[in-house]
Amino acid sequence: MRSFWILRSGKSNTFAKTRILLLFSIFIQFLSSQAQSLLPSKTYPTDFIPPLDIRPLLAGSFGEIRTNHFHSGLDYRTNQREGYPVYAVADGYVARLRVQIGGFGNALYIAHPNGYTSVYAHLQRFNERITQILRDYQYRIQTYDVDFPLLPIEIPVKKGEIIAWSGNTGSSGGPHLHFELRDTQTEETINPQLFGIDIPDQVKPQISGLYVYKLHGQPFNPNTPKQFIPVTGGNGVYRIAKPEIEINGETGFGIITSDQQIPGGSRNGVYSIELLMDGQIIFSSMLERFAFHHSRAINAHIDFPTYITTRRTIQKSFLEPGNPLGIYKNVVNKGLVNLSDDKPHEFEYIVKDAKGNTSSLTFKIKHNAALSSSGTLAPGIKTFKHDRINEFSAENIKLIIPKGILYSDINFTYSVKKRPNAYSELHTLHNRLTPLHDTFSLYIKPDKSLEEHLRSKALIVNANGGFAAGKYDEKTGFIKANPKTFGSFFVALDTIAPLIRPINISDDKSMTGENRIVFKISDNLSGIRSFAGTIDGQWVLMEYDLKSSVLWHTFDYRTQPGKHLLQLSVTDMQNNTRTYTSSFFK
Numbered sequence: 001m002r003s004f005w006i007l008r009s010g011k012s013n014t015f016a017k018t019r020i021l022l023l024f025s026i027f028i029q030f031l032s033s034q035a036q037s038l039l040p041s042k043t044y045p046t047d048f049i050p051p052l053d054i055r056p057l058l059a060g061s062f063g064e065i066r067t068n069h070f071h072s073g074l075d076y077r078t079n080q081r082e083g084y085p086v087y088a089v090a091d092g093y094v095a096r097l098r099v100q101i102g103g104f105g106n107a108l109y110i111a112h113p114n115g116y117t118s119v120y121a122h123l124q125r126f127n128e129r130i131t132q133i134l135r136d137y138q139y140r141i142q143t144y145d146v147d148f149p150l151l152p153i154e155i156p157v158k159k160g161e162i163i164a165w166s167g168n169t170g171s172s173g174g175p176h177l178h179f180e181l182r183d184t185q186t187e188e189t190i191n192p193q194l195f196g197i198d199i200p201d202q203v204k205p206q207i208s209g210l211y212v213y214k215l216h217g218q219p220f221n222p223n224t225p226k227q228f229i230p231v232t233g234g235n236g237v238y239r240i241a242k243p244e245i246e247i248n249g250e251t252g253f254g255i256i257t258s259d260q261q262i263p264g265g266s267r268n269g270v271y272s273i274e275l276l277m278d279g280q281i282i283f284s285s286m287l288e289r290f291a292f293h294h295s296r297a298i299n300a301h302i303d304f305p306t307y308i309t310t311r312r313t314i315q316k317s318f319l320e321p322g323n324p325l326g327i328y329k330n331v332v333n334k335g336l337v338n339l340s341d342d343k344p345h346e347f348e349y350i351v352k353d354a355k356g357n358t359s360s361l362t363f364k365i366k367h368n369a370a371l372s373s374s375g376t377l378a379p380g381i382k383t384f385k386h387d388r389i390n391e392f393s394a395e396n397i398k399l400i401i402p403k404g405i406l407y408s409d410i411n412f413t414y415s416v417k418k419r420p421n422a423y424s425e426l427h428t429l430h431n432r433l434t435p436l437h438d439t440f441s442l443y444i445k446p447d448k449s450l451e452e453h454l455r456s457k458a459l460i461v462n463a464n465g466g467f468a469a470g471k472y473d474e475k476t477g478f479i480k481a482n483p484k485t486f487g488s489f490f491v492a493l494d495t496i497a498p499l500i501r502p503i504n505i506s507d508d509k510s511m512t513g514e515n516r517i518v519f520k521i522s523d524n525l526s527g528i529r530s531f532a533g534t535i536d537g538q539w540v541l542m543e544y545d546l547k548s549s550v551l552w553h554t555f556d557y558r559t560q561p562g563k564h565l566l567q568l569s570v571t572d573m574q575n576n577t578r579t580y581t582s583s584f585f586k
Contacts, residue, residue: 105170
């Protein structure tokens with residue numbers, strides 16, 4: 001801290017004393033803020049009970065690094081099987097029921113009087129009372145995937161009441177219960193362990209790598225030079241083999257770290273990361289809570305280019321200017337270091353899990369003026385700014401990137417070439433190693449070989465995979481789509497209807513011994529938009545599992561003994577429809 005002024009006159013001495021007291025108070029507040037920097041922003045209620053009555057082992061922790069998002073809750077292992085009772089963690093009422101083809105699958109939301117909402121996902125089934133309300137709603141609007149609110153008087157629940165059974169529905173990668181606690185008003189998701197939900201853990205986080213990034217005044221980009229520093233140690237104490245790391249110019253750091261609940265268990269995410277320089281915090285992140293619309297910014301939190309090319313997860317300890325996440329505290333100079341003296345500086349990473357188990361990595365940094373201090377940013381045809389709308393157009397193509405989609409400024413690149421068996425050229429927009437926070441508008445004009453009667457079947461395809469969508473605009477002659485990534489795009493046609501393969505039914509078959517009708521469905525390009533089944537002309541509920549592509553109808557009181565006519569229609573995103581018809585006996 002800088003020395004205080006010394007003044008000679010009596011009045012000045014009084015002023016000086018007042019100033020000293022004021023500066024001392026500010027200094028104490030600064031020290032206090034440093035000491036309290038990673039405490040939660042508020043105190044949370046601790047009267048919730050666990051949602052399962054089995055030993056709590058986690059397959060995923062809150063805030064864990066996932067592809068394109070932070071994990072929003074706790075994933076409870078269920079011994080690789082389904083059917084464990086799921087309990088309401090506190091008194092409240094079912095405020096929302098949701099059935100998704102992917103995502104959470106079967107999920108329910110309980111609002112509690114204390115201002116928080118508990119969420120239970122990938123459920124196998126709901127209890128009888130909830131199932132009846134769900135089925136009534138599905139039949140009323142005649143669709144399988146639903147998402148609807150309920151009134152407080154419809155399904156009140158008590159703490160400890162069985163509300164459902166654990167499952168593997170939606171995009172689940174195996175049987176487990178996904179559990180969340182959210183702020184009812186803001187819908188931010190919050191780390192459940194802050195509410196007293198106990199997850200036994202005595203294992204300190206592991207630190208397996210340190211990275212040094214040479215920014216040198218340039219935005220972080222796929223060409224940013226970086227150096228990997230091997231890490232040794234264990235049981236909470238880590239170090240590097242080198243006596244010191246030499247840098248010159250603006251430098252950032254990154255760390256590879258994970259946590260285990262039990263030795264040899266799943267490698268989950270950590271709760272907090274602090275980076276200190278000479279004992280002072282210059283960067284910290286803490287996964288207390290986050291907003292869902294910011295979750296994709298995980299791609300700004302990590303070294304995204306390295307993740308895409310190697311699947312190695314490096315958490316950066318410096319901020320890109322367009323990063324909207326609110327998980328950071330005490331960030332000095334965006335976490336970047338620029339030394340000018342010749343003495344070594346002490347650096348330390350402090351990593352904690354949600355139980356407070358702590359690990360540290362210490363290393364020394366020294367300035368070396370002989371090292372290169374020039375930044376690297378590949379040339380482009382146009383500079384796109386992260387904080388404004390960016391537009392680009394060329395022959396037969398146009399794109400508009402809204403403000404807030406880029407995390408850093410880029411030198412945009414573009415190239416075009418012929419593509420066989422396509423209805424346009426192949427347009428390469430920048431590179432797939434630059435992340436985007438949300439969609440942008442892309443317009444491609446198909447070539448003249450696209451006949452008028454096929455225009456409704458035209459769509460834009462990413463040659464790198466993962467995207468095929470779009471709609472022809474009669475006024476402009478362009479096809480518009482909204483991808484979330486850069487890549488190489490071209491126009492193609494989807495004229496092929498989805499496939500329907502019956503599994504246990506055929507024409508005039510007796511289904512007396514069967515409790516359901518089963519199909520497998522698939523689509524070649526744009527993906528399945530909808531499906532609908534009828535028996536004797538009346539709509540019936542068809543349920544769908546995205547992972548296995550299995551579609552089924554479970555018989556109920558609506559199908560009485562006798563002969564019946566089943567009709568199933570499946571439509572893809574370009575409105576190609578296939579219909580299967582069969583009679584059967586029950």
